[in-house]
Amino acid sequence: MASIELRNITKIFRDAKRKRDLLAIDNVSLSVEKNEFLCLLGSSGCGKSTLLNMIAGFEKPTEGSVTVGGKAVDGPGADRGMVFQQANLMPWLPVWENVAFHLRLKGWRKADRRDAAQDYIDMVGLRGFENHFPAELSGGMSQRVGIARALLLNPQVILMDEPFAALDAQTKMDMQEELVAIWQKQRCTVVFVTHSVDEALVLGTRVAVMTSRPGRIRELIALDLPRPRDTTGPRFNDHKRHILNLIREEGLQQRQAAVA
Amino acid sequence: MNMTGQGIRAMTALSKSWERAVVPLFILAAWEVFSRSGFLPAALLPAPSVVLHTWGDWIFGFDETSQGNTGRWLADALSSATRVAAGYGIAVVSGVALGIAIGWWRWVERTVEPTLQMLRPVPPVSWIPLAIIWFGIANKPAIFLVFLGAFFPILMNTIHGVKTADRNLIRAASMMGATEQQLLRHVVFPAALPSIFAGLRIGIGAAWMLTVTAEMVAVKSGLGYVLWDSYYFLRYDLVLAAMASIGLLGYATDALIKVLMSAALHWQHGSTLQSREG
Numbered sequence A: 001m002a003s004i005e006l007r008n009i010t011k012i013f014r015d016a017k018r019k020r021d022l023l024a025i026d027n028v029s030l031s032v033e034k035n036e037f038l039c040l041l042g043s044s045g046c047g048k049s050t051l052l053n054m055i056a057g058f059e060k061p062t063e064g065s066v067t068v069g070g071k072a073v074d075g076p077g078a079d080r081g082m083v084f085q086q087a088n089l090m091p092w093l094p095v096w097e098n099v100a101f102h103l104r105l106k107g108w109r110k111a112d113r114r115d116a117a118q119d120y121i122d123m124v125g126l127r128g129f130e131n132h133f134p135a136e137l138s139g140g141m142s143q144r145v146g147i148a149r150a151l152l153l154n155p156q157v158i159l160m161d162e163p164f165a166a167l168d169a170q171t172k173m174d175m176q177e178e179l180v181a182i183w184q185k186q187r188c189t190v191v192f193v194t195h196s197v198d199e200a201l202v203l204g205t206r207v208a209v210m211t212s213r214p215g216r217i218r219e220l221i222a223l224d225l226p227r228p229r230d231t232t233g234p235r236f237n238d239h240k241r242h243i244l245n246l247i248r249e250e251g252l253q254q255r256q257a258a259v260a
Numbered sequence B: 001m002n003m004t005g006q007g008i009r010a011m012t013a014l015s016k017s018w019e020r021a022v023v024p025l026f027i028l029a030a031w032e033v034f035s036r037s038g039f040l041p042a043a044l045l046p047a048p049s050v051v052l053h054t055w056g057d058w059i060f061g062f063d064e065t066s067q068g069n070t071g072r073w074l075a076d077a078l079s080s081a082t083r084v085a086a087g088y089g090i091a092v093v094s095g096v097a098l099g100i101a102i103g104w105w106r107w108v109e110r111t112v113e114p115t116l117q118m119l120r121p122v123p124p125v126s127w128i129p130l131a132i133i134w135f136g137i138a139n140k141p142a143i144f145l146v147f148l149g150a151f152f153p154i155l156m157n158t159i160h161g162v163k164t165a166d167r168n169l170i171r172a173a174s175m176m177g178a179t180e181q182q183l184l185r186h187v188v189f190p191a192a193l194p195s196i197f198a199g200l201r202i203g204i205g206a207a208w209m210l211t212v213t214a215e216m217v218a219v220k221s222g223l224g225y226v227l228w229d230s231y232y233f234l235r236y237d238l239v240l241a242a243m244a245s246i247g248l249l250g251y252a253t254d255a256l257i258k259v260l261m262s263a264a265l266h267w268q269h270g271s272t273l274q275s276r277e278g
């Protein structure tokens, strides 16, 4: 049974102010198997976040249906952990309270929450920053708190919206390795949004290349490359060339459409 | 040139408090000189030293310069403070609760807010006649007025705080399985807290203003009553002492709220303009 099933999803944003409707997602169907690591690849504004938000339950599709684990999605829930494009940490809580926020909601005692948070704080390399407040963290550090917070939910599905976009090359590589290790260990399903071809190829078991607005799935590419991925190997580069060509064609069509 | 950093800091702190004191000290000195010059009858503008003397007697009761009020300051201050505490307390609880409800639920906003917006422009002081008819001459009309004065600033600021809460934080919390009640308690309320405190500080000012007004008109005790009563007996030294007392208590309660605020909002430290003031 598929873990996530998108059936004929269309999303139209009604723009009341400008009296204009925006077709953000156009008839997307996609199914993600259990334990799959799917990378959604597309240019800025093509609807990646919108698609992810519909799986998370923050947005409702205008048409079509979303099911996760066989159940129709009708709102957000702790079975789907999300790492947001902006970290979205509670600014009034220190790092460890942010990581353990879910346990606070479940009514755990403070000492237990603190213990449970520590593993995840260590996992994302923030030991020593437990008592810092979000205003005292760098962008990349905040993002890592957001990742720890989603992992602590121990969800079946993790949704990640360009979580590493703000990180430097070194930290990004470390975090990517860490993420793959966690995914292999926890046997969860990951949907990972990115606009970096390399990142998609390093992480994914499959890559969904999206078209620019309105968002559609242009091509689904299965990656059977061994891990850890060799970013200089010929097969990696074959995939990369192929995807870059798709993107180039896409850009060309866009410009022609704009001229016509 | 071997001053320690600590020494320098202590020196600048000292010179800073001097800076603050210069203007008030100058005014007091000029006032003292002016009053003693005999330019105006001494009873009309008592010198600061005279006011201080009367004030001292009002507080400690050493020579009955404040006549019937001698030694009664604490009782007067307490009865004013009690009215402030009661009216302000009711305003805080109801203003914050209603403000969160109005900010969060559209249907509450639609049903309740129009009525409140109609009542809001009516100055609290203009309620005095009705307050006296309803509650008589005692504590109750004063508490009612204090409540009215503090309620609206607290309410409006709470509504504002709730409405400007970051939607993404609410998303993050509901992603972690928060129920509506948990969202209100763990996200919306703390997010609105900076704005709520702004309302609390405006509210406490209004609370003192209205206690004093009520005591001048509708109550027979408290600092405001002494102030108005002394005016009838041409005791301007007592009037000034009462004014100073009210100012001082107002300042103290505001300082208390500021302490509570910086404790509750310590997480803002370093992230806002205000926190830079040190």
Ligand SMILES: Nc1ncnc2c1ncn2[C@@H]1O[C@H](COP(=O)(O)OP(=O)(O)OP(=O)(O)O)[C@@H](O)[C@H]1O
Pocket: A013, A014, A022, A024, A042, A043, A044, A045, A046, A047, A048, A049, A050, A051, A085, A195, A213
């Ligand atoms: N709440 C909204 N109301 C109106 N339009 C929206 C809303 N959210 C997104 N859009 C529009 O939908 C389109 C897709 O937005 P989305 O945020 O999904 O893009 P994205 O692929 O995540 O881009 P990026 O890589 O820059 O994050 C954009 O044109 C955007 O303007």
Ligand SMILES: [Mg+2]
Pocket: A048, A049, A050, A085, A161
């Ligand atoms: Mg996005």
